[in-house]
Amino acid sequence: MKKTASVPKAYSAAVQRSDTCEFARLLGMAVTAIEDGRVKVAMPAAGMRNAHGTTHGGAIFAVADHAFGIAANMEGVDQIAISANIRYFTVPAGETLEAVAYMVSETEKTSVYAVDVYSGDRLVATFEGVGFKIGGTARKE
Numbered sequence: 001m002k003k004t005a006s007v008p009k010a011y012s013a014a015v016q017r018s019d020t021c022e023f024a025r026l027l028g029m030a031v032t033a034i035e036d037g038r039v040k041v042a043m044p045a046a047g048m049r050n051a052h053g054t055t056h057g058g059a060i061f062a063v064a065d066h067a068f069g070i071a072a073n074m075e076g077v078d079q080i081a082i083s084a085n086i087r088y089f090t091v092p093a094g095e096t097l098e099a100v101a102y103m104v105s106e107t108e109k110t111s112v113y114a115v116d117v118y119s120g121d122r123l124v125a126t127f128e129g130v131g132f133k134i135g136g137t138a139r140k141e
Contacts, residue, residue, distance in 0.1 A: 018070045021058040025060070029066050031100070032109030039074065039101045041067040045092055045119070055119075056140075064127035066097035071113050078135025079111060086127045103117040109133050 018024055018041075028117060033040040041062060043064055048059035072079040080116075101115040115127040 016064065017073070021066070023062070024066050027062060029063060031070065034074070037102055039067050039071040041070065041099045041101070043097045043099075045097055055097070055124075057086075059086060060088065060092070060097060060117055060125050061086050061127070063097050063099045064101075064117050064125065065129065067101035067115050068113045068127065068129035068131075071101035071103065071115075072111055072129070072131040076135075077133050079131035079133050081129050082110070082132045083123055083128065083130040085129075088125045090122060090124055092124050093122060094120040097124065104128075105112055 013097040018029075021029075027043055029041055029043045031039065032042045037096070043059070043066075045055050045059070048055050050056040063085075064086060065081070068081070068084070072081075098118045099115050100118070103112050104112040104114050106112070109132065111130045111131040111133070113131065114130065116123060117125040117127065
């Protein structure tokens with residue numbers, strides 16, 4: 001798997017936490033980019049097959065959830081997920097899954113993030129995560 005990309009210094013703490021996450025390491029996840037308010041996380045699909053021989057839905061959910069967690073915690077306000085929903089569209093065809101997470105909206109206490117999961121250029125699933133801010137107040141713009 002590709003090593004974590006160089007990231008803007010402002011986001012290095014969030015990426016460092018993701019890089020030390022045991023679950024993410026177990027599954028081979030790595031941040032590949034942070035740009036334009038989007039976090040990209042890649043994960044190899046090898047070894048992630050279900051009984052039908054296709055990529056397990058839990059693996060797709062895992063990479064989407066991890067990208068959501070990084071995106072929601074990039075600005076230094078700790079957040080935990082209070083809700084997550086995923087919609088699967090097609091069976092992944094490539095060797096790597098890539099999740100692209102971005103903020104949809106936020107309030108003082110919550111935030112909503114969307115995550116698109118791709119296999120190559122094929123959209124595999126969309127994920128929506130709601131975060132609850134436990135560490136301080138909303139970001140100051």
